[in-house]
Amino acid sequence: MRKYIALTKALLKNGMGMSDGKSKKFYQVFLYVVLLISLVPISGALYFLIDEALPTYSMIDQEASLLGGMMFMSCFLIFFFSLFSIPSIFYFSRDNDNLLSLPLSSTTIIGAKFTTCLIYEYVFSVGVLLPTYLAYMNHVDVSVLFYVFGILSIFLIPVFPLVLSTFLTILLMRIAPFLKNRDRFNLISGILMLIVAFGFSYFTNHANIQEESDMIHMVMQGDNSMLELFMRAFPMIPYFSRSIIEGNIMDFAIGCLICFLSLLLLLSAGKYLYFKGVIGSNESSSSAKDMSEKQLRKQSRQGNRIRTYMAKEFKILVRTPVFFINCILTTVLMPVIFLILPFLGTLDGETMSAVTKGITALQELDNFYAYVLFVGLGCGCMFGVINLVSATAISREGNQYMIMKVLPISFRDQVYAKLWMGILLGFFTNFCTLIILWFYLHFSLVYLFIFFIASCITTVFCNDLCMMLDLTKPKLVWEQEASAVKQNFGAFVSMFGGMALCAVIIIGCFFIPEDYLQIGAIALTLTLLVLCVVLTKVVGRYGEKAMRRL
Amino acid sequence: MIEIKHVTKVYGGTKKAVDDISLNVPTGEIIGFIGPNGAGKTTTIKMITGILNPDEGEILINGKNIVKEPLAAKKEFGIVLDNADIFLRLKGIEYLKFMADMYEVDSHLRKQRIEDLAETFEMKHALNDKILSYSHGMRQKIVIMGVLISDPNVWILDEPMTGLDPQSSYQLKEKMREHARKGKTVFFSTHVLEVAEKLCDKVAIILHGRIAYFGTLDALKAQYAHCSSLEEVFLEVVNHA
Ligand SMILES: Nc1ncnc2c1ncn2[C@@H]1O[C@H](COP(=O)(O)OP(=O)(O)OP(=O)(O)O)[C@@H](O)[C@H]1O
Ligand SMILES: [Mg+2]
Numbered sequence: 001m002r003k004y005i006a007l008t009k010a011l012l013k014n015g016m017g018m019s020d021g022k023s024k025k026f027y028q029v030f031l032y033v034v035l036l037i038s039l040v041p042i043s044g045a046l047y048f049l050i051d052e053a054l055p056t057y058s059m060i061d062q063e064a065s066l067l068g069g070m071m072f073m074s075c076f077l078i079f080f081f082s083l084f085s086i087p088s089i090f091y092f093s094r095d096n097d098n099l100l101s102l103p104l105s106s107t108t109i110i111g112a113k114f115t116t117c118l119i120y121e122y123v124f125s126v127g128v129l130l131p132t133y134l135a136y137m138n139h140v141d142v143s144v145l146f147y148v149f150g151i152l153s154i155f156l157i158p159v160f161p162l163v164l165s166t167f168l169t170i171l172l173m174r175i176a177p178f179l180k181n182r183d184r185f186n187l188i189s190g191i192l193m194l195i196v197a198f199g200f201s202y203f204t205n206h207a208n209i210q211e212e213s214d215m216i217h218m219v220m221q222g223d224n225s226m227l228e229l230f231m232r233a234f235p236m237i238p239y240f241s242r243s244i245i246e247g248n249i250m251d252f253a254i255g256c257l258i259c260f261l262s263l264l265l266l267l268s269a270g271k272y273l274y275f276k277g278v279i280g281s282n283e284s285s286s287s288a289k290d291m292s293e294k295q296l297r298k299q300s301r302q303g304n305r306i307r308t309y310m311a312k313e314f315k316i317l318v319r320t321p322v323f324f325i326n327c328i329l330t331t332v333l334m335p336v337i338f339l340i341l342p343f344l345g346t347l348d349g350e351t352m353s354a355v356t357k358g359i360t361a362l363q364e365l366d367n368f369y370a371y372v373l374f375v376g377l378g379c380g381c382m383f384g385v386i387n388l389v390s391a392t393a394i395s396r397e398g399n400q401y402m403i404m405k406v407l408p409i410s411f412r413d414q415v416y417a418k419l420w421m422g423i424l425l426g427f428f429t430n431f432c433t434l435i436i437l438w439f440y441l442h443f444s445l446v447y448l449f450i451f452f453i454a455s456c457i458t459t460v461f462c463n464d465l466c467m468m469l470d471l472t473k474p475k476l477v478w479e480q481e482a483s484a485v486k487q488n489f490g491a492f493v494s495m496f497g498g499m500a501l502c503a504v505i506i507i508g509c510f511f512i513p514e515d516y517l518q519i520g521a522i523a524l525t526l527t528l529l530v531l532c533v534v535l536t537k538v539v540g541r542y543g544e545k546a547m548r549r550l
Numbered sequence: 551m552i553e554i555k556h557v558t559k560v561y562g563g564t565k566k567a568v569d570d571i572s573l574n575v576p577t578g579e580i581i582g583f584i585g586p587n588g589a590g591k592t593t594t595i596k597m598i599t600g601i602l603n604p605d606e607g608e609i610l611i612n613g614k615n616i617v618k619e620p621l622a623a624k625k626e627f628g629i630v631l632d633n634a635d636i637f638l639r640l641k642g643i644e645y646l647k648f649m650a651d652m653y654e655v656d657s658h659l660r661k662q663r664i665e666d667l668a669e670t671f672e673m674k675h676a677l678n679d680k681i682l683s684y685s686h687g688m689r690q691k692i693v694i695m696g697v698l699i700s701d702p703n704v705w706i707l708d709e710p711m712t713g714l715d716p717q718s719s720y721q722l723k724e725k726m727r728e729h730a731r732k733g734k735t736v737f738f739s740t741h742v743l744e745v746a747e748k749l750c751d752k753v754a755i756i757l758h759g760r761i762a763y764f765g766t767l768d769a770l771k772a773q774y775a776h777c778s779s780l781e782e783v784f785l786e787v788v789n790h791a
Contacts, residue, residue, distance in 0.1 A: 291677050303651050308651035403637075
């Protein structure tokens with residue numbers, strides 16, 4: 001037990017993804033506060049939703065099933081997200097090599113790693129269940145037991161879904177050893193994640209009204225029968241939800257027992273499965289093919305330095321699965337996700353042809369180009385930065401940033417090489433958008449051209465800004481590439497900044513009076529053009545200074 | 551030639567890692583930099599190479615100030631850092647091309663050098679693989695090759711022998727000797743006293759961030775005539791500091 005506590009503490013201190021060794025406590029606290037604040041709107045929305053819905057549910061005696069539903073939601077979120085974090089914590093973490101050689105039992109290691117995961121997952125249970133309980137307090141007579149069980153359940157509920165996903169992972173790693181190659185695993189799971197996301201958005205767009213009424217019908221049958229539904233996946237939910245509404249101690253005890261037993265099962269199964277699966281999980285394949293004379297000659301030709309530097313950047317982006325999925329794949333997928341799926345994918349043939357006819361008619365208008373300018377500028381902001389190439393340009397180097405400092409190529413040139421990479425990929429995304437505009441909406445060549453120019457201006461502008469942000473506060477201390485992109489606060493800010501700017505420009509243009517529309521569009525475009533030229537100049541000088549400070 | 555003049559580095563405002571060091575590393579010689587763990591070797595090397603800025607003092611490499619004219623200074627030296635895990639996603643050959651391009655090595659020189667180096671370090675078959683698949687020693691070797699491909703005037707190495715097999719460490723020592731023979735500078739840190747004894751013309755001993763001794767090993771041994779081995783001499787120096 002003492003070993004377990006010591007190991008958990010060590011893992012937590014080491015792994016709190018956010019800390020970067022260099023920055024002060026204050027900054028870390030600040031990050032957590034920001035994270036919490038960003039949770040508030042979602043939790044707040046949940047609160048009002050439940051506050052609204054609860055009276056209806058209590059009319060038909062279904063308070064417990066609404067609560068069960070919320071518990072199900074938090075369980076599902078935990079299950080889903082942990083599926084992607086558990087492999088990296090249990091299998092691909094660099095500390096494994098050290099841990100395996102220490103005199104620790106698999107139970108201790110699994111226990112400690114499980115606890116660290118659990119602590120991260122409390123975000124979901126707190127974020128979902130806390131507003132739920134608060135809303136319930138407005139409508140249901142609450143007893144002391146409600147508070148006690150409510151608070152305890154927030155901490156107990158995540159155990160079960162996490163056990164489930166951990167167990168699945170451990171089993172999978174044992175029986176499917178080809179997943180043990182970290183790169184392969186990351187690639188496959190990343191693509192799976194995208195497919196799920198696509199599927200989900202398709203499903204919600206095409207969801208049948210029919211099914212909804214089925215749901216209501218089921219609910220109407222009364223007496224918490226809906227609980228049966230949740231029972232199957234997460235059997236402790238009905239016990240917890242009933243115990244909280246009815247203050248039933250017995251039910252609560254059963255819920256706890258289920259969580260406890262599942263944990264026990266995981267630990268004992270882990271004994272047989274974990275060590276065998278974890279050994280050798282950091283391998284990578286080598287081809288051992290010899291180089292031909294021709295290859296050698298090609299590789300030993302002198303090249304332009306900036307181009308070579310960009311080639312290196314590109315190779316690393318493409319060959320590192322996490323970067324590939326987040327930075328390269330997104331350049332093609334984002335216009336599809338943002339344009340085709342939500343707007344175009346949901347329209348049937350007739351509506352679609354009406355839309356294209358409308359667009360064709362609009363193209364006749366004198367001031368249509370102004371709208372195209374606005375939309376182009378907006379799209380350029382979002383699509384230009386969403387690949388995060390510039391936003392993580394320095395962060396991606398991690399502890400290799402020292403190499404940048406010793407190379408005999410100026411910091412300026414290095415910054416520009418990285419910046420061009422991001423801008424080029426942004427341009428590529430803009431180009432993909434053109435194809436969609438041309439294919440679905442039959443934009444004429446002139447408008448396509450205007451759109452492209454406009455979007456490229458803001459793409460450069462936003463890439464400059466992202467680059468400067470990452471230069472100011474790069475996240476250089478990380479264990480896995482994933483945290484350079486996904487757990488990077490600066491990248492997060494860049495992405496949402498780009499989206500916000502996009503929204504402001506596109507929505508803003510509808511508030512401009514008709515008479516000023518054209519002049520406004522041209523003025524904005526020219527301003528941004530000037531800004532982007534100036535900023536691009538500044539980035540180099542700023543980069544020189546910032547890199548010296550690193 | 552490396553000139554270190556009254557250089558001081560303080561970490562986090564309190565921890566004095568390097569304390570007013572002055573050192574002249576001459577050309578044509580191999581200088582060993584030895585000292586116990588945490589003495590400040592890596593910190594010094596990082597300052598020489600521009601990874602860290604000194605808080606006080608200045609450093610010249612072949613007369614070029616690393617802080618004031620970093621590019622010119624960086625062209626003078628090649629560095630093997632103590633962490634060899636770099637550019638893991640590149641293939642060995644791609645890494646060499648990258649380094650050669652950064653140091654602007656001529657096309658016709660390159661091919662010859664790549665072939666020679668691959669031969670010497672027995673890396674021919676590995677060049678087409680990603681560095682990720684290399685062993686620790688192989689990673690060390692590709693980094694060394696990346697430096698030698700540009701044949702720098704000053705060669706700086708931080709604990710280069712760790713992880714190398716006997717042949718490779720022999721080859722590395724040969725390369726260092728060859729480098730010095732050509733009238734260039736070699737400056738390397740090590741913990742292995744035997745290496746220092748056999749290889750170095752002079753050693754600099756650093757203790758708690760200060761230079762405790764700089765000169766030939768023979769002169770040092772003469773100072774401590776009662777000690778029978780270099781190891782004893784070293785321990786004596788450390789204990790009396
Ligand atoms: N990034 C850092 N932040 C704070 N202190 C540091 C940092 N790096 C090194 N130090 C401190 O500076 C001192 C010198 O460290 P340095 O790495 O130069 O030692 P070294 O001689 O290379 O040791 P070794 O032989 O173990 O490699 C040590 O006391 C260390 O604690
Ligand atoms: Mg060191």
